[in-house]
Structures are given as structure tokens and as C-alpha cells.
Amino acid sequence: xxxxxxxxxxxxxxxAVALACWGTxxxxxxxxxTGPTFNLTAKTGYISTADGGSYLMWGYANGNGQMQYPGPxxxxxxxxxxxxxxxxxxxxxxxxxxxxxxxxxxxxxxxxLLTREAPASGGTVSYTFTASQxxxxxxxxxxxxxxxxxxxxxxxxxxRPTTNPTTQAYNHPDSQFDHEYLFLLxxxxxxxxxxxxAGRMDLVDNTTYFPVYWFINGRTAPDTMAExxxxxxxxQPYNCMPMMxxxxxxxxxxxxxxRDPHPYHTHGNHHRVIAREGRLLSSAPGSGADxxxxxxxxxxxxGSTADAIFTWTGEKLGWDMYGxxxxxxxxxxxxxxxxxxxxxxxxxxxxxxxxxxxxxxxxFLGAMGALPxxxxxxxxxxxxxxxxxxxxxxEIVNNDIFPGGMLTMMLIxxxxxxxxxx
Amino acid sequence: MTLRRVxxxxxxxxxxxxxxxxxxxxxxxxLVSLLAALPAAAAVKVQCPGDTNGDAQWTGSEVQPANxxxxxxxxxxxxxxxxxxxxxxxxxxxxxxGVPENQVMETGMLAAEFSxxxxxxxxxxxxxxxxxxxxxxxxxxxxDPHSVHFHGFPNAAPIFDGEPMASISINMGSxxxxxxxxxxxxxxxxxCHVEATEHMQMGxxxxxxxxxxxxxxxxxxxxxLNGSTFVHTTGNKYVYNDGDGSTYYDVxxxxxxxxFDSRFHDQHIAIQPLPFAMMKDNYPMLNGRxxxxxxNPGALAAPAENGGKLSQKVSAxxxxxxxxxxxxxISSLATVDFFTLQSLGIPMKVVGRDARILRSxxxxxxxxxxxxxxxxxxxxxxxxxxxxxxxxxxxxxxxxDLNHLSNGPExxxxxxxxxxxx
Numbered sequence: 001x002x003x004x005x006x007x008x009x010x011x012x013x014x015x016a017v018a019l020a021c022w023g024t025x026x027x028x029x030x031x032x033x034t035g036p037t038f039n040l041t042a043k044t045g046y047i048s049t050a051d052g053g054s055y056l057m058w059g060y061a062n063g064n065g066q067m068q069y070p071g072p073x074x075x076x077x078x079x080x081x082x083x084x085x086x087x088x089x090x091x092x093x094x095x096x097x098x099x100x101x102x103x104x105x106x107x108x109x110x111x112x113l114l115t116r117e118a119p120a121s122g123g124t125v126s127y128t129f130t131a132s133q134x135x136x137x138x139x140x141x142x143x144x145x146x147x148x149x150x151x152x153x154x155x156x157x158x159x160r161p162t163t164n165p166t167t168q169a170y171n172h173p174d175s176q177f178d179h180e181y182l183f184l185l186x187x188x189x190x191x192x193x194x195x196x197x198a199g200r201m202d203l204v205d206n207t208t209y210f211p212v213y214w215f216i217n218g219r220t221a222p223d224t225m226a227e228x229x230x231x232x233x234x235x236q237p238y239n240c241m242p243m244m245x246x247x248x249x250x251x252x253x254x255x256x257x258x259r260d261p262h263p264y265h266t267h268g269n270h271h272r273v274i275a276r277e278g279r280l281l282s283s284a285p286g287s288g289a290d291x292x293x294x295x296x297x298x299x300x301x302x303g304s305t306a307d308a309i310f311t312w313t314g315e316k317l318g319w320d321m322y323g324x325x326x327x328x329x330x331x332x333x334x335x336x337x338x339x340x341x342x343x344x345x346x347x348x349x350x351x352x353x354x355x356x357x358x359x360x361x362x363x364f365l366g367a368m369g370a371l372p373x374x375x376x377x378x379x380x381x382x383x384x385x386x387x388x389x390x391x392x393x394x395e396i397v398n399n400d401i402f403p404g405g406m407l408t409m410m411l412i413x414x415x416x417x418x419x420x421x422x
Numbered sequence: 423m424t425l426r427r428v429x430x431x432x433x434x435x436x437x438x439x440x441x442x443x444x445x446x447x448x449x450x451x452x453l454v455s456l457l458a459a460l461p462a463a464a465a466v467k468v469q470c471p472g473d474t475n476g477d478a479q480w481t482g483s484e485v486q487p488a489n490x491x492x493x494x495x496x497x498x499x500x501x502x503x504x505x506x507x508x509x510x511x512x513x514x515x516x517x518x519x520g521v522p523e524n525q526v527m528e529t530g531m532l533a534a535e536f537s538x539x540x541x542x543x544x545x546x547x548x549x550x551x552x553x554x555x556x557x558x559x560x561x562x563x564x565x566d567p568h569s570v571h572f573h574g575f576p577n578a579a580p581i582f583d584g585e586p587m588a589s590i591s592i593n594m595g596s597x598x599x600x601x602x603x604x605x606x607x608x609x610x611x612x613x614c615h616v617e618a619t620e621h622m623q624m625g626x627x628x629x630x631x632x633x634x635x636x637x638x639x640x641x642x643x644x645x646x647l648n649g650s651t652f653v654h655t656t657g658n659k660y661v662y663n664d665g666d667g668s669t670y671y672d673v674x675x676x677x678x679x680x681x682f683d684s685r686f687h688d689q690h691i692a693i694q695p696l697p698f699a700m701m702k703d704n705y706p707m708l709n710g711r712x713x714x715x716x717x718n719p720g721a722l723a724a725p726a727e728n729g730g731k732l733s734q735k736v737s738a739x740x741x742x743x744x745x746x747x748x749x750x751x752i753s754s755l756a757t758v759d760f761f762t763l764q765s766l767g768i769p770m771k772v773v774g775r776d777a778r779i780l781r782s783x784x785x786x787x788x789x790x791x792x793x794x795x796x797x798x799x800x801x802x803x804x805x806x807x808x809x810x811x812x813x814x815x816x817x818x819x820x821x822x823d824l825n826h827l828s829n830g831p832e833x834x835x836x837x838x839x840x841x842x843x844x
Binding site: 318391 | 467469550567571573576577579580585586587592593600601602615617619620698701756757759775782783798799
């Protein structure tokens with residue numbers, strides 16, 4: 001059952017990972033569009049869930065592009081005057097609100113409850129604000145949000161700091177990273193989408209909301225691990241496939257894009273939450289993230305954002321994670337006291353074990369081992385993979401099918417392996 | 423569930439209620455057929471340095487190496503009783519440390535415990551945990567492997583992380599030995615990660631914590647961090663290596679938030695498709711029990727259906743003498759919901775979360791006083807109740823999600839326990 005589901009992503013993932021040996025060692029960065037002027041169009045489209053489901057969504061598209069879920073990640077620089085022009089191709093009014101931004105001026109359109117709205121079927125509205133503070137933010141519809149955010153009108157906004165904009169999240173070295181990834185978490189009750197698709201919005205009842213799909217960046221596992229901009233998922237361009245080498249730092253930009261909180265757990269190590277809602281956890285200006293907290297599980301709250309730094313060195317395992325003999329040279333960054341220490345147990349024989357698709361056949365980093373035919377295969381460079389997932393385990397399913405949902409695998413490659421960000 | 427082939431047995435299992443006589447009639451033929459179905463290489467095998475007879479302990483002439491700990495757990499199925507009397511089929515771990523290898527299968531079958539045996543480690547110990555899969559007696563059609571995920575252990579390597587997609591898990595009739603050097607002190611947790619949604623809902627969840635080396639300092643050692651005048655006395659216990667005595671406690675109690683969806687368990691024993699999408703816990707529990715069973719200081723009565731084995735051994739009753747500092751090691755392995763635990767009458771001081779002291783990066787303690795803590799699955803928190811000035815009596819620790827103060831349809835009980843101060 002697990003194999004069948006993972007085959008869905010197998011072709012693309014294997015291609016992508018196999019290219020890692022010859023890749024350009026891409027610096028893991030966030031997919032998105034830069035401004036500071038953006039032209040977004042609200043339109044409909046169907047998204048795909050990994051159990052074969054197909055559901056109508058409403059989403060923000062980049063100009064004349066495809067509707068996408070989530071909306072395009074808007075990337076601007078601290079101090080930019082940001083303008084977002086929204087054109088509405090839906091049959092209902094739509095708008096955008098920018099929580100955390102001050103002084104947002106809306107022009108055009110018609111007055112709405114939270115902000116000015118673009119009228120249905122071709123209406124327009126514009127929003128302008130100065131992105132004065134760096135950080136991770138979100139944007140979503142301010143029109144009938146209990147329906148429209150569920151339908152998919154949500155996205156991420158990233159404001160890069162003035163200092164070291166591509167290697168820091170904020171203007172302090174505590175936010176330094178080597179790779180950054182987006183984790184926009186959301187969930188879906190398919191009945192709402194089916195009613196809307198059938199033209200029966202009057203039947204939508206939010207009091208009986210009961211999600212059975214869970215998403216990271218608009219995809220259900222294992223699609224989370226397929227390549228970005230996959231032709232198989234035209235309305236879900238973003239993936240979530242974090243990668244690093246030992247000793248590097250991953251910036252996790254976490255956004256609650258639905259209506260439920262989700263306890264997000266990183267296998268492999270703690271992460272350090274350094275900021276919430278676009279503000280470093282600082283005791284005083286200039287003190288960096290000194291109030292940051294180490295966590296192995298962070299609750300991602302609806303409408304809220306959090307930034308965390310994850311690192312992994314493999315120190316203090318008590319055995320040499322490279323499988324070195326004592327005379328072998330040290331890897332850069334290797335924890336010297338464990339160098340050459342033997343693997344501490346005898347692993348059972350192949351008949352006694354069930355192998356994971358991401359197991360290389362060897363417990364050592366960068367090493368492969370013999371596996372029975374058909375086993376493994378998703379880890380061609382012998383990396384270490386760790387599941388990053390919602391720890392409300394109900395949420396790592398696709399409807400009644402396990403595994404799925406709010407789950408991805410973080411890949412740590414041997415230091416000599418180039419990272420390919422698929 | 424993994425359904426590879428159906429093993430014909432001599433017994434049909436339609437009724438949920440079985441007499442002890444019937445259980446014994448069933449267990450032996452199933453034992454024989456299960457053992458016959460195992461591959462020839464399958465064997466229970468303990469790996470424990472210095473232990474030569476395979477019972478995971480050092481007796482007679484066997485020498486325990488310095489700072490080494492061996493544990494042997496069996497994983498399989500069993501039965502537990504909810505506080506309203508409802509019998510529930512479950513999966514779980516049972517402690518078979520000390521059981522000879524050739525008796526582990528029979529001892530472990532149908533012996534699943536909920537909560538799983540509490541594991542208490544000392545910082546820096548070399549821990550060898552052997553996991554033996556004794557199969558599912560009541561579901562002979564299932565060939566599920568099992569694993570142990572040491573939730574929160576930092577800088578883990580996949581081979582011992584217990585997450586099966588990235589490594590290995592152990593098949594029926596065989597053993598896998600995990601090795602860890604017990605990490606930094608704090609409150610962690612452990613659970614099976616194979617088919618996580620199913621195995622965790624079915625009850626393979628346990629408390630795990632690590633005590634600090636600061637406990638073992640020489641008598642009279644000053645703990646002077648940040649100007650503290652605390653002096654260590656032999657017998658003192660601390661949550662962390664705080665350096666200032668600020669996490670000192672007198673007595674500690676692990677309290678794990680868990681829950682059962684009774685329909686899921688009933689469908690399981692009835693060999694029906696499992697309702698993942700509709701999963702909703704209706705038996706909220708602490709340490710595998712609902713109130714008033716939570717305050718039973720001993721093991722709950724053994725159900726006849728598992729052959730009379732004690733399956734709920736971890737009490738949630740909190741006792742102290744007035745003036746003592748009581749440490750609550752609270753963790754959540756609930757698979758569906760968030761829960762808030764409130765202490766009525768005794769303030770809570772939160773000194774750590776996710777097994778890390780609440781302290782700024784510049785060494786300032788960030789402890790805070792509260793009346794409640796909220797946890798999602800996979801989170802933990804260390805709470806010290808200071809009973810100085812608290813009048814002796816019975817106090818309550820309970821879920822303020824008041825609908826969870828119920829045992830299924832019984833409108834009384836659920837996630838509540840007593841703090842008895844004498």
C-alpha cells in the first residue's frame with residue numbers, strides 16, 4: 001500500500017534526486033515572485049490530492065498564469081513600497097488582507113467588511129503598504145474568509161532584511177541560514193469544495209467542518225516530495241523537500257494557512273524558534289533571538305507565522321556515522337570523539353526486517369548497502385532522511401489512506417553530495 | 423495494516439467478549455500457527471553487552487559494563503479497559519527485560535500495555551533497547567512490523583530513530599536492538615512509528631525521561647550560576663543541569679496525554695477497514711486510563727480476554743507531602759486533539775518544554791507561572807507544582823476542554839487525575 005502511493009511521486013523524485021550528483025548545489029531558497037508590484041488574479045482551478053482526489057479551489061494566480069494553491073509567495077525587500085493589484089475572475093467578490101503590515105491602503109473596488117474588495121467577474125482593487133519589517137508573513141482573502149481561505153485564497157509574504165538578505169531572515173546573525181523552506185500548513189473539508197463546484201454554496205455549513213486532507217504548501221504527501229512546478233500538479237507549484245548537509249542551518253518559515261492548529265514535529269533534532277509573527281524573540285532591540293526556544297514540536301497556529309532554525313551535526317551518537325575506521329581522515333565538521341567508534345549493534349538479517357523506501361541499505365551517511373529487489377530506491381546518495389510532519393497523526397493520511405497528508409522527509413546528504421532542490 | 427497473506431487458524435474470532443478459557447484455547451493454536459509462519463531466520467535475540475544468556479540483565483557471573491543499561495520490550499497486541507468498563511483491543515509494548523529469549527514470544531503475546539512501560543534513563547548512559555515483535559494474536563492476518571521512536575532525542579540517526587520510511591522496522595518473531603547514548607536530560611516520550619496513525623491510535627505510546635548528571639554531584643557542590651547561592655545535597659533531584667538549583671524537585675510524575683477512538687479499536691478487532699478520516703477520540707486519558715482509574719495507585723484489573731495479563735500499569739495519581747516541589751513531566755501523544763491541563767488550586771511553574779530548560783541564550787531563566795498548559799501531540803512540558811503553603815487535601819489536574827471529562831458516553835471522568843497532598 002505504501003509502495004503504491006509512493007510510486008505516484010517516484011518517477012519525478014528519482015529523476016530529481018539522481019540529478020543531485022551533477023546539480024549546481026542550489027542554495028535552498030523559497031519559490032516565489034518578486035515585486036514590489038504584483039498583479040494577482042483570483043480564479044478557480046482543480047487541485048489534486050495524492051489519493052487521486054480532484055477538488056475545486058479558488059486561488060490567487062500570478063497575472064494571467066494558472067490558479068495556484070497556495071497563492072504565489074510574494075518576496076519583497078525591507079522598505080519596499082509594495083503594491084498588489086487584484087483582478088477578480090470569480091463569481092463572488094474577493095479581497096486580500098495583510099496581517100502584520102501597517103498602513104495598508106486599499107484603493108478601487110468596493111467597500112467590504114475588512115477591506116476594499118474586487119467585485120465579481122472582472123472587478124479590481126489595489127493595496128499598497130510599506131514592508132517596513134523583515135520576516136515571514138501571510139496574506140489571505142478578507143472577504144467571507146471562513147469560506148474563501150478554505151477554498152484556497154491564502155499565500156505567503158516574505159520580507160527580506162536589509163542586512164544579508166539571502167542568508168538571514170532578520171537583521172541579526174541569530175537568523176542566519178544556509179537553506180530556507182516554506183511550511184504553509186493547511187487542511188480541507190472536501191464537502192465544501194464539492195458544494196461550491198456544484199453551484200450550491202448555500203449548502204456550505206462551516207459548523208460541521210471536518211477536514212480529511214492536510215497539506216504542506218498546497219500538496220498532500222507524497223506529492224510534497226515531488227518536484228516543484230510539476231506538470232502533474234499544475235495548480236500546486238510548490239513542494240516541500242528540505243535538504244541540507246551536516247552542520248548547515250535550515251530556516252523553517254512556518255505559516256498556519258488553514259483554520260486548525262497543527263503540532264509540527266521535526267525528527268532528527270530540535271529546531272530553535274527564533275521569531276513569531278515577523279518579530280524576533282528578543283529581550284531588547286539588538287539582542288537577536290535571545291528569547292528563542294528549542295522545540296521538537298512547534299504548534300503552527302492558524303493565521304500566525306513562526307520562524308525556526310534547524311541544524312544537525314550527528315554529534316554524540318556514540319558511533320561513527322560515516323562508518324570510518326579509526327585511521328580514516330575526519331570529515332570536516334565531524335564530531336571527533338565519535339570518530340572510528342564501531343557501529344554498536346548487529347542489525348538483523350534481511351528476512352527479519354521491513355525496509356523503508358528512504359533507507360539506503362546502510363546505517364552510515366553517504367553509504368549504500370544491499371537491499372532486496374524492489375526495496376528502498378528513494379535515497380540514491382545514501383543520505384539520512386527524517387520525517388517532518390504533523391504530530392496529530394490523524395493528519396498524516398489522505399482521507400482514509402496512510403501515509404499522506406501533512407508529511408515530508410528532510411534530507412541530509414553526505415558533505416560531498418551536491419543538493420538538488422527539485 | 424499490511425495484508426500479505428492470510429494464515430489459516432483453528433479458531434474463528436467473531437465475538438469480542440471471550441472467556442479466559444476460550445482465550446487459552448485460542449492462544450495456543452495461534453501461537454503454533456504464528457511460529458510456523460515465521461521465516462526460518464526469525465529469532466528473538468537480545469543484544470546487551472556483558473549479558474551472555476540473552477535475558478537483558480546481568481546475573482551470576484555476568485558483568486555489567488560501566489554506565490550501561492539494557493531494556494527488552496516486546497511489541498504486539500492486547501486488551502485494555504476504559505474507565506466506563508468498555509473493553510478495547512489495543513497494540514502496545516510490554517517489558518520483557520529479564521525474560522529468557524525462548525520465553526519472550528509467549529510472555530509478550532497479548533501482553534500489550536497502555537501506557538507502555540515508563541522508561542527512565544540517566545544522562546550519558548549507554549542504552550541498548552531490544553525490541554521483539556511478538557505478532558498480533560487477535561489479528562493473524564496482519565504482519566505489521568514495529569519500531570521504537572525515541573521522540574525528541576537530539577541529533578538522531580535514522581537507523582535508530584524508529585521512523586520506518588527512512589530506515590528499518592522489525593518483523594514478527596524477530597528482534598532489533600536500538601542503541602543510544604541517553605541525551606540531555608528532560609521529558610521525552612516514545613512510541614511505535616510504523617503505520618504511525620494506526621499503531622499510535624492503537625496504543626503503542628509511553629513515557630520516557632532522562633535525569634541529569636547534576637543529581638550525582640558531590641555533596642556540598644555549590645550551584646552558583648548567575649549568582650545563585652544554591653548548594654547541592656546528595657539526594658537532590660533536578661529536572662535539568664540548571665547550574666543554579668532552580669529546577670529542584672522532590673517527587674516527579676510522568677503524565678502522558680493520550681486518547682482512544684473506540685470505533686477505531688472496535689473496527690480493528692472486527693477486521694474491518696479502519697476509519698482514519700473519521701478518527702475522533704472519545705476516550706481521553708492520562709497514562710492509559712480515564713478518571714477514576716487515573717487515581718488508582720496500582721495496576722488496573724487484568725482483562726480476561728488477554729489471558730489475565732496486567733495491561734494498564736501506569737497510574738496518573740499524583741501524591742506529595744505539603745511543602746514538596748512536585749514535578750509533572752507532561753507529554754502528549756494524542757493523535758487527534760490538543761488538550762489543556764489545568765491545576766486547580768496549586769500554581770504551575772513551567773521550567774522546560776520539549777526537554778529543554780526555559781532559559782534565554784544569555785542564561786536568564788524564563789520560567790513562568792500559570793494555571794494551565796496546552797499541548798498538541800508530540801509536545802512535552804515540565805511543570806513544577808510548589809506545594810508550600812498549600813493545605814493538605816485532594817486537588818485536581820484536569821482537561822479544561824470540559825467535554826473531555828468523559829469516558830465515551832459516560833458523562834463523568836476522562837482526562838482528570840488527583841493531586842493528593844498530605
